[in-house]
Amino acid sequence: MEATGPAVSLDRVIKRYERNGRAFNAVDGVDLAIQPGGVFGLLGPNGAGKTTSMEMIAGLRVPTSGTVRVMGLDPTAYRAQLRQVLAIQPQHAALFEQQTVAELLRVWASFYPDAEDPDHLIAELGLTESRNVRTAKLSGGQRQRVLVATALISRPRVLVLDEPSTGLDPGARQELWTVIRARSGAGSAVLLSTHSMEEATALCDQVAIMHRGRVVASGAPADLIRKHAAERRLAFTVMHGTDLTVLRSHAEVSGLTENHDNGSVRVDLTTSDTDALLGLVTSRLSGRDIQIRDAGLEGVFLRLTGASFEAADEIPGKA
Numbered sequence: 001m002e003a004t005g006p007a008v009s010l011d012r013v014i015k016r017y018e019r020n021g022r023a024f025n026a027v028d029g030v031d032l033a034i035q036p037g038g039v040f041g042l043l044g045p046n047g048a049g050k051t052t053s054m055e056m057i058a059g060l061r062v063p064t065s066g067t068v069r070v071m072g073l074d075p076t077a078y079r080a081q082l083r084q085v086l087a088i089q090p091q092h093a094a095l096f097e098q099q100t101v102a103e104l105l106r107v108w109a110s111f112y113p114d115a116e117d118p119d120h121l122i123a124e125l126g127l128t129e130s131r132n133v134r135t136a137k138l139s140g141g142q143r144q145r146v147l148v149a150t151a152l153i154s155r156p157r158v159l160v161l162d163e164p165s166t167g168l169d170p171g172a173r174q175e176l177w178t179v180i181r182a183r184s185g186a187g188s189a190v191l192l193s194t195h196s197m198e199e200a201t202a203l204c205d206q207v208a209i210m211h212r213g214r215v216v217a218s219g220a221p222a223d224l225i226r227k228h229a230a231e232r233r234l235a236f237t238v239m240h241g242t243d244l245t246v247l248r249s250h251a252e253v254s255g256l257t258e259n260h261d262n263g264s265v266r267v268d269l270t271t272s273d274t275d276a277l278l279g280l281v282t283s284r285l286s287g288r289d290i291q292i293r294d295a296g297l298e299g300v301f302l303r304l305t306g307a308s309f310e311a312a313d314e315i316p317g318k319a
């Protein structure tokens with residue numbers, strides 16, 4: 001087992017499937033490196049190849065070609081050793097429906113020599129009120145948290161979470177983020193998939209944006225935004241009659257629109273130099289009610305794929 005280097009690495013990994021007699025690469029030459037103590041987000045629309053990538057890392061699917069390593073191990077060749085270092089929360093999984101949450105986690109804990117205390121996990125994941133509820137009766141969000149708990153119980157050095165916040169309300173989502181941050185803070189490598197750019201920006205120190213089986217961009221969210229989607233929308237209100245020539249002739253301004261309303265004008269524009277524009281708007285134009293909107297990781301996806309994130313939800317191989 002490696003003492004240094006990435007906790008997880010993928011090197012030119014391809015996974016080929018067949019659908020309706022036609023072969024396509026669901027994962028198409030992916031390279032990734034996930035460091036211990038990091039939270040790594042796999043982002044992408046439906047069918048981008050996130051689950052397939054995660055399941056190859058967890059040893060559940062065999063790559064068609066390329067190399068996957070988890071703490072130096074080939075996940076499909078060393079399944080028993082892999083289970084000692086990696087745990088996965090799958091997107092869907094059957095639970096023992098007649099067991100209560102507490103019973104299920106106690107049984108799960110008994111499989112591991114140094115398991116987490118089930119009661120501690122129940123409290124941490126906001127499941128206290130459901131601890132004596134049979135898993136068949138859980139809501140979607142509670143069930144999701146139980147699945148995450150089953151992945152956490154072995155104190156894995158590599159934690160793989162497939163869309164862990166699906167079905168969670170905002171409060172439960174924040175609790176989950178706290179739990180994930182605690183595990184990465186303790187040195188585990190966390191890999192999670194998400195459809196939420198907001199979640200990726202808030203939680204992940206590194207992300208890989210996937211589209212049609214390929215990684216179209218990877219890095220720290222802030223770096224990706226700076227590099228690919230530095231433009232921001234700026235909106236503000238000025239008095240009717242204010243001369244906007246200084247903005248119209250500004251090299252860093254595009255898409256300027258005006259909406260006149262009751263003696264004032266709401267101005268909306270796009271700029272790649274927010275600081276300079278803010279200075280102008282506040283000092284020379286006496287602008288007020290200023291709003292700045294970041295294009296964020298959505299802007300990165302749009303810039304790199306030409307499609308909005310929602311519009312990109314599709315099934316590769318179908319076209």
Ligand SMILES: Nc1ncnc2c1ncn2[C@@H]1O[C@H](COP(=O)(O)OP(=O)(O)OP(=O)(O)O)[C@@H](O)[C@H]1O
Nearest residue numbers: 017018026045046047048049050051052053315316
């Ligand atoms: N066993 C399989 N046989 C054939 N095609 C498959 C198989 N498993 C997945 N696929 C296809 O591979 C592509 C990638 O699927 P995958 O589940 O990895 O995407 P995803 O990014 O996780 O999507 P989602 O966000 O919807 O979970 C999809 O087109 C899917 O239909």
